[in-house]
Amino acid sequence: MRPGRKRREAEAAPKRTTNAPRTGGRKPESRLETRANADAVAGRNSVVEALRAKIPAKELLIAERAEIDERMTEALRLAKNQDLGIKEVARGVLDGVTGTTMHQGIALIIKPFAYKDFGQLIAQAQKPGLLIGLDGVTDPHNLGAIVRSAAAFGADGVVIPERRNAAMTGSAWKSSAGAAARLPISQVTNMVRSIEDAKKAGYFVVGLDAEGQESLPKFSLAKEPIYIIVGSEGKGLSRLVREKCDLILSIPMQSDMESLNASVATAIVLYWVSENRAKQE
Structure with missing residues (x-):
């Protein structure tokens, strides 16, 4: 047949x-x-x-x-x-x-996801603010896992670009384990512009990359308003986004490991920031 x-x-x-x-x-x-x-x-x-x-x-x-x-x-x-x-x-x-x-x-x-305006995201953030931006993270399961970690460690919101990035679809919703209903998520047309706007609001912008200028344990600005940008696992941060960051951080690993999954790397950094903020209170 x-x-x-x-x-x-x-x-x-x-x-x-x-x-x-x-x-x-x-x-x-x-x-x-x-x-x-x-x-x-x-x-x-x-x-x-x-x-x-x-x-x-x-x-x-x-x-x-x-x-x-x-x-x-x-x-x-x-x-x-x-x-x-x-x-x-x-x-x-x-x-x-x-x-x-x-x-x-x-x-x-x-249903189409109800995204938050980026300006509102900054205005409603706690002090010191903590935002997570994604640059080219195309796997919706990674997006959902990052949203879940962001909610667990007290981030004020997640920012994603409209193009070349996963959106809050059903798969991302499911991976977030309900966190997407509690954490504001903003979708922007231009990540570079969101970085510029965050800087104007007093945020220190940190890029996360395997070839960072500074190792995470040496980062001393955890108590400041931080906008953490996470690149894709394969390509890392895009050139323009990388150039706009104030600092590029890396996570120390064994030499035989090339990189971490984007959601795992984000969870590690968020935990580190959360712990350091708690110590400084």
Whole structure:
């Protein structure tokens, strides 16, 4: 049988009216965009986990004639408890919305993230302020983990650029383990401009890079307002961002280790700053 033929035949078959599984609350298919949705969580386990974490969502999509197992039942129950719309759609529509055929007949559409204005982020920061900026961190799981660490160690917010960086999608939300609901996150058009604005507000801007000018244990300005910029694991800080930093810090490691994961490196620096601020109080 040619690939896809079985699915097309299933979609063309008449709907069952007597033995179709009851889901209670499904709505008929409405007009949906069929392009890949960056804010869609697909797969039964992933959808259940996202619903358990109460990631802000628009609606739950279920494929027509999808098999109803325990995970599907739980997803439907959680969606109803959260007053989400539940829609039954053709598998082809679900393929288009999720950008994959491996969705297991279910997808959760996430609401667009409510980003904070960068000016408000600075104005509402505690004193001394502590901000984390990301420069080219494209893995949403890394972004989520950084947001989680930032919240755990008392940062005032996370700043991400609109381009060439992960955004707060469903994957990032899930990796943050709920921290994204508590910590302000700003998305800016230009990281360099955010650095300039932070300097005007009295922040000392520190870049984090394996080839830093100063080792973390020697950093003596933990008590000052700090804007820490983290580059990607592979390329590090971009040239313009690096040039705008007041200081480039590195984390001492064994010589045979090339670099740390961006989220791990950020957590280490945040812990160090938090500990030093506590000692100086």
